[in-house]
Amino acid sequence: MSKINVAMTVNGKAVSAEVEPRTLLIHYLRENLSLTGPHIGCDTSHCGACTVDIDGKSVKSCTIFAVQAAGAEVLTIEGMAGADGKLHVLQEAFREMHGLQCGYCTPGMIVRAHRLLQENPSPTEAEIRLGISGNLCRCTGYQNIVKAIQYAATKINGVEFKEAAE
Amino acid sequence: MIPGSFEYHRPSKLSDAVALLGSLDNDARLLAGGHSLIPMMKLRLAQPSHLIDLAAVTELKGVAHDDGDVVIGAMTTQHEVIGSELLATSVPILREAAMLIADPQVRYMGTLGGNAANGDPGNDMPALMVTLGATYVLRSASGERRVAAREFYLGIYETSLRPGEILATIRIPAPPKGHGYAYEKLKRKIGDYATAAAAVVLTVSDGKIASCAIGLTNVSDRPLLAKDAAAALIGGALDKASVAKAVAAAEAIVSPAEDGRGSVEYRTKMAGVMTARALARAFARASV
Numbered sequence: 001m002s003k004i005n006v007a008m009t010v011n012g013k014a015v016s017a018e019v020e021p022r023t024l025l026i027h028y029l030r031e032n033l034s035l036t037g038p039h040i041g042c043d044t045s046h047c048g049a050c051t052v053d054i055d056g057k058s059v060k061s062c063t064i065f066a067v068q069a070a071g072a073e074v075l076t077i078e079g080m081a082g083a084d085g086k087l088h089v090l091q092e093a094f095r096e097m098h099g100l101q102c103g104y105c106t107p108g109m110i111v112r113a114h115r116l117l118q119e120n121p122s123p124t125e126a127e128i129r130l131g132i133s134g135n136l137c138r139c140t141g142y143q144n145i146v147k148a149i150q151y152a153a154t155k156i157n158g159v160e161f162k163e164a165a166e
Numbered sequence: 167m168i169p170g171s172f173e174y175h176r177p178s179k180l181s182d183a184v185a186l187l188g189s190l191d192n193d194a195r196l197l198a199g200g201h202s203l204i205p206m207m208k209l210r211l212a213q214p215s216h217l218i219d220l221a222a223v224t225e226l227k228g229v230a231h232d233d234g235d236v237v238i239g240a241m242t243t244q245h246e247v248i249g250s251e252l253l254a255t256s257v258p259i260l261r262e263a264a265m266l267i268a269d270p271q272v273r274y275m276g277t278l279g280g281n282a283a284n285g286d287p288g289n290d291m292p293a294l295m296v297t298l299g300a301t302y303v304l305r306s307a308s309g310e311r312r313v314a315a316r317e318f319y320l321g322i323y324e325t326s327l328r329p330g331e332i333l334a335t336i337r338i339p340a341p342p343k344g345h346g347y348a349y350e351k352l353k354r355k356i357g358d359y360a361t362a363a364a365a366v367v368l369t370v371s372d373g374k375i376a377s378c379a380i381g382l383t384n385v386s387d388r389p390l391l392a393k394d395a396a397a398a399l400i401g402g403a404l405d406k407a408s409v410a411k412a413v414a415a416a417e418a419i420v421s422p423a424e425d426g427r428g429s430v431e432y433r434t435k436m437a438g439v440m441t442a443r444a445l446a447r448a449f450a451r452a453s454v
Contacts, residue, residue, distance in 0.1 A: 063200065
């Protein structure tokens, strides 16, 4: 099958590559653009490790063809930190709150949490848990991931983070 | 997992999409949200030669009132269903059910039309549409045809959709103001299909049930309308005896498969439990 040119904006940069229509977005990102932040976890639309942001939607990039995202604005974990290398508040939050152990799910978690906080800047704990229910973590038990997202939300909202008593 | 090769089409008009589908016929599949089809293609259980992506067909999007009906474009996503104020006011059961479909990422992509038209008995929207008495507007190169949701489902992945037809819009007669509703879904985890689920839409007048429709998800090869269960409730209050009658009538029509979600007996009983819970919640929500 002949290749087609697929162009989009990824992390603010215009990119393009010649790919087959059957090329999944995760392969386009990892193999054509060498953006290996988004991970291939389950490869069956369950785990969310491949989550990227496409035009303001959290999407599992293993379940969309690159050509479907032609012309779109895509954000991956590589686009979260500032140009000067300063961590995004969510990245800082995951570090501060120990929101990861092996780190495999983290790129998807952070990109998903970013969209969640864009849509709901002050989520309750229950809303955070539902909001990241499409992202699986097999290490942390989610506790510190939820805390990290709460920490980031308070930072963004300019209030002091208070850790709940356990 | 890499899908087989295909040619990609992205029409921007419904007329172009149906013309394309008509000319390519059996070699083509429609791509809506893709969250049922793409996993199937990755497993090579589906290997279409052509994909017709409907994402750019803007006339298939949106929610509106028209002539007493709520009209929803087939490409409206579950996320958009959840966010629609019009739907939250007129047909709130749709938001309640959409919140229970898959996970946030899948809901950004998954569409109402794809969920309804795929013919997967595990999908939630078919039972909702059957309960609400929805009509599907099907478009093809030769024109338009309307089919009641209650007549649409024939078996597993089998519907009355003909080759060359696209489900374009869903028309739902707006339930009366003050109606009660509930969707109860038992699932093992987020993202799972229902072990059993029940949809209830009813109206109450003078403390008695004036109208009632009950639909069941994933306990047969198609969505079920539990007519006898609903009939057992009309004209009375919702009490222990009437609920028991309705539950027995609902359990009598199911034929779930035995799978990881449970045995036939368990899933049958759960269809009854979901029916009872949905009835209780719907009744409590109705204005009397």
